[in-house]
Amino acid sequence: MKSLHLNMYKKINYIAAVLALFTGITAQAQVTSQSPYSQFGLGNVKPLVLPQLKAMGSISTGVYKPSGYSNINMQNPASYSGINLTTVDIGMSGSFTTLKQGSLSEQSFNASLSHIALAFPIKNGKSGISFGLMPYTQVGYEYTKTGKVDTSNSTSIYTGEGGLSKAYLGFGQQIGDHFRIGGNVEYIFGNLQKSSSIELDRIASKYSRETDKNSIGGVSFSYGAQYEIPLGAKKRITLGYSGSASSSLNSTRTYLASQYIKDASGAEGGVIDTLSSIPGKETKLKLPLTHSFGFTIQRDNKWMFGADYRMGGWKKLAIDGVNQGLQDSWGVSAGGQYTPDITSIGSYFKRVDYRLGFMYDKTYIQTAGQDIKQQAITFGLGLPLASNRYSVYKLNFTTEIGQRGTLTNSLVKENYINFHIGFTLNDTWFIKNKLY
Template structure:
């Protein structure tokens, strides 16, 4: 009876922790990044992958089960069919960024809660469900440009903040011995706020400011499939596809153009509203995306895979206005090696060692230059002390990469991303027998 009470308390604690983190991550949608390239489109798009997949370059389409324990691969919901224990994954991330433009340089650091995901098997077997919350895009930038208006020096200030989050609920089903399908229903929500102002360096000068805010909330769909070919008793190759629909989701636009007086360093008083739009109901047209990939692996030993992805961002429109983006594409490759998953004498033989690479031609083009992003990734899956019915793992991942170029006066962004995730596999809904 005592063990039953302990198990119940343990489950209550897990659920409470999940709820607290869920609230925290919702608040995290307001945390901004520091990237001038987040000004365009919806901001910097965050891949919907957990740290254990990020460490392998972000491969996901063909990844099923790198080891015997469960991982949640929400980018390909067909993998939920392999969930055989209650699974929870929670994590956070931090980013060191260095921006360079000509001889100028600036450094910054941001950290936030990153994700929460849960998955459960369905009693009938060969099927499972998953739900969770993750960031989708992040906006955070501020920069100035100087010039002249008439005979006065002028300073234009541009800034943006906010981002979008994605809550999802998905189902996966295995059909036969080797084929799996699945789908997610996703609710995308958040605020994108962009503003600009022009200031003149003269006494009692007028200056103007524009602020454009889109409050977004709507439903999208993603889907995936995998086909597995056995290569023996312990080896297999898995081919996968995943994608997302081109949905139109709701957006409420608020726009304000106003004029102020500036007296020295003080903002002074409001003069006039030049133009305003209050709560205009609009639509945001999301892009159609596709990802194809494969993995080849020896169960509980090693895995290698690669993905190719593409997105139709050229058609992205907000309030019927095309955002001037281009279609994107990218590749990822990576793998994992576990020396001896059942080793008793050496802890480090049970560790998962991961390495990967990713390259993307993003949806941004400036001054005739495609803005490209590339990174080397690596990480570790550190097993924690298991119990009879539970498996615990800490996943650490580091991404070292860059975005942009110094050509034509553009900004080069060097970054180091750190991700940490805690993965739990537990038999929450299995009754213990008393003898």
Template sequence: MKSLHLNMYKKINYIAAVLVLFTGITAQAQVNSQSTYSEYGLGNIKPLALPQLRAMGGIASGVFKPSGYNNINMQNPASYSGISMATVDIGMSGSFTTLKQGSLSEKSFNGALSHIALAFPIVNGKSGISFGLLPYSQVGYEYTKQSSVGGTNYTSIYSGEGGLSKAYLGFGQQIGSHFRVGGNVEYLFGNLVKSSSIEMDLVGAKYTRIQDKNSVGGVAFSYGAQYEIPLGTKKRITLGYSGSSSSTVNSTRTYLASQYLKNSTGDEDAFIDTLTSIKGKETKLKLPLTHSFGFTIQRDNKWMFGADYRMGGWKKLAIDGENQGLQDSWGVSAGGQYTPDVTSIGSYFKRIDYRLGFMYDKTYIQRSGQDIKQQAITLGFGLPLAPSRYSFYKLNFTTEIGQRGTLSNGLVKENYINFHVGFTLNDTWFIKNKLY
């Protein structure tokens, strides 16, 4: 008995340590993307899906339980009711990005821890809870524009960094034999920092910089429902809906306009004066109402295919009462997974989950009369690791190959390859061993 309790405490302490580490890293992280389109709105919005779902194009609304193995689907909290074992998922991601505009090209790489999520079944076996932390949006860009007025050359420098993270706590409940509902309480937090500078090609000139920072922190809500249609003992169709409320969260705005000098080598030399300063102004950030509809059809422990349609009312996004000039968004995803033989002993490759998908989005950005669109092909693998008596492990790899934007009308086209790695643990915590 002491050994059982000691083992349990070690697992709890391990997860607590990872949570503290991950929270600290997330809170301190600033520039973790390189995208000119992250300048608008809240930045580039990240899919609220773990690697195993992102490999299938990001389908989630109708995903309940792809196999006997437990996965956490926080995008539709109704799925928590299917959690049958203590489940932990921790991951990291990286991105290779190539920016193109006309004949210009620039490459970059960014990587970071991406998520931690935990889920547990409730005693009655028809409900579950989940909580975790993952990114919501990312801001990271820097570019310049050249202009000339009255024979004087000007360089305008624009940059931004930061992003928002989401911590959530959710509950899912099965009602009857085929219907499930669930909800998440979410805390959205982070910093959105945007700067612009104007520099003149004049000896001894004073340069001007404007920095606008919004520190966001507030509560939001998301919810979901699923209905299952049995097609026999091993086949089923799952219909799903998920969405998020149009919540208003708090934001503290700091606005600073200042002047500075540069030395003979072109480096910033000295701060001169503050022109305008607004510190700690309490404002509000109005989030959009979003909806997602989806379905999956599957044969348990063999194959699954599904699709999602999503839309967001971003046209109404406002920060400090100021509309951000965005468009309503919509998108589709389709994908699935196939496992040749989950029980195979002679062939490891037959126990691997093979995943493939596609996603397409009309984002909330419109520039120079062009809707900014994003599309990607996704693929991945779920690699089972050697289980212990009461524990099961899986390593999930996902690759997204896609593009955002267009070269038309002098705009920027972004080609990217995203990598996601997630480690998933299923374990029978809090269950006593029986002696016979």
């Protein structure tokens, strides 16, 4: 019994250490991104799915149990009712990006911790809870434009950084044999900072800069439902719906217009005058309604295929009462996975999950008369690690190869390769062993 308690304390301490590490890094680190399209709205919106679902085109709405272990699907909290083991999932992401505009090209690489999520079954076996932390939007860009002001050459410099994160706590419940519902309470928080400068080609001249920062924090809600149609002992169709409410978040806006100088070497000499300022104006930001519909068809522990359709009412997004000039978005995803033989002893690769998918989105951005679209193919592996009767360990690798934007009307095309890795642990925590 003493050994059992000691083992339990070790596991609890492990969770506490991981949470403390992840929270500390999230609080201190800047969001790593390099995308000129992140200057619009709240930045580039990230799918709230783990690597194992990203590999299947980020399908999620109709996903219940993709294979023979507990999987956290926070995009549809109705799926929490299928959690039957204590589940921990933590991971990181990296991205190679190539930006092209006309004959110009630029490359960058960014990497960061991506998520931590935990889930626990509830005693009755038909409900579960989950909580975690994930990125919601990312802002990161820097670019210049040249022109003329009177007889002087001018350079306009645009920069932005920051992003929003989402911490959630959710519950899912099965009702009857085939119907499930669930919901998340979410806290969205972070900073969005954007600045623009105008510089003239005069030594020691005065230059102007505008900096606009929004510190955002508030509660939002998401929800979901799933209905299962049995096709036999091991086959099923799952129909799903998920969405998020039109929640109002608090925003504190700080605006500063200033003048600064540069010396003959080009080094910035600091602010010499404040032209205008708004020191911490309290305002509101209202998130749009979003909806997603999806399905999966599967044979348990063998194969699964599914598709999602999603839409968001971003056209009404306003910050500080100013409409952000966005448009409503929509997108589709399709994908699946195949496991040759989950019980194989002689061949490790027969126990591996092989995943493939595709996604397409018309984003909420329209600029220079062009809708900004994004598409990607996705693939990945679920690699089983050492496991026993009470525990399952798995490494999930995912690659996304895609593009965003267009070269039409002198716009920028982004080609990217994203890598995701997640470690999933299933274990029988908080269960007392019986002594005979």
